[in-house]
Amino acid sequence: MRNFSRIIQATLVALLMVLSLGARAQDEASIIQSRHEIREAAQDALSTLYEFQPAARYAVEHAAGYAVFSTFGIKLLFAGGQQGKGVVFNNRTHRQTFMKMVGVQAGLGFGVAKTRLIFIFETASALQSFINQGWEFGATGSLAAAANGQGGMFTGAASVAPGVFVYQITETGLAAQITATGQKFFKDDALN
Numbered sequence: 001m002r003n004f005s006r007i008i009q010a011t012l013v014a015l016l017m018v019l020s021l022g023a024r025a026q027d028e029a030s031i032i033q034s035r036h037e038i039r040e041a042a043q044d045a046l047s048t049l050y051e052f053q054p055a056a057r058y059a060v061e062h063a064a065g066y067a068v069f070s071t072f073g074i075k076l077l078f079a080g081g082q083q084g085k086g087v088v089f090n091n092r093t094h095r096q097t098f099m100k101m102v103g104v105q106a107g108l109g110f111g112v113a114k115t116r117l118i119f120i121f122e123t124a125s126a127l128q129s130f131i132n133q134g135w136e137f138g139a140t141g142s143l144a145a146a147a148n149g150q151g152g153m154f155t156g157a158a159s160v161a162p163g164v165f166v167y168q169i170t171e172t173g174l175a176a177q178i179t180a181t182g183q184k185f186f187k188d189d190a191l192n
Contacts, residue, residue, distance in 0.1 A: 035191055038087050038098060042068035045116040049167055052174040053156045056167065059120050065090045065127040067119040069101050069185070074112050080104070085188065086117070088131055092124065097131050098191035103183035115170050122163035130164070134186040 045068045050057050060066050069086030082103035087096050101117075121127035156174050157165040167174065 031191055034085075035087075035098060038070075038085050038191075039096075041070045041085075041116075042087050042089075045070065045118060045169060048116070048169055049118055049174070052169070053167070056118075056120075056156070059157075059165070060118070061091070063091060063120045063122055064124040065092070065121045067099065067117075067121075067130065067185075069099070069117045069119075071101055071103075071115050071117065072112075073103070073115070076110060082113075082183065084117075086185075088119075088127070090127060098188040099131075099134075099185055100188045101183060101185050113170070115168055118167040118169070119160075120157065120165045120167075122165075126161065126163045130185070131187070134184060136184045 046060065049060075065088060067086055067088040069084045071082050071084030073082030074080055082101070084101040086099050086101065088099060089096055119130065121130060157167045160166050
């Protein structure tokens with residue numbers, strides 16, 4: 001009877017280990033799939049940006065790094081929310097850091113919006129600050145993008161901090177004004 005009890009215990013332990021490994025493998029596959037989807041969305045956003053603003057390719061390739069986010073937002077009457085995922089590329093080390101974005105919006109409105117944000121970091125310190133401390137835009141405001149013919153390689157981008165520029169692509173094209181309302185960017189611990 002004692003041996004039978006040990007056999008059952010050993011069988012249960014083995015079964016739990018197999019189930020645990022299966023769940024871990026499934027989680028790993030889900031993480032790999034999520035990373036792949038974020039990278040594909042980033043490449044699509046960059047291709048779209050280069051169509052609208054060819055000079056942006058030089059800015060992206062020669063910066064310390066860049067980040068690309070795909071966001072989805074809903075606004076119903078007086079409140080709205082936005083969320084998204086993205087990836088930061090360090091051009092010097094080729095390291096990728098996956099991040100999330102959440103946002104809230106106040107004011108009257110109704111609708112669904114998909115946007116893509118491309119951050120360009122001219123300096124390594126601005127890039128590292130974004131990765132390590134995240135980023136937070138205030139509760140209200142918008143930033144005007146540089147007018148056509150001005151701003152050189154950053155035409156169409158808004159300067160949001162020293163050495164940091166942002167392009168916003170909406171469903172209608174490159175935005176002339178970048179809405180920055182209550183948005184927060186931070187590392188995605190599940191994907192890094």
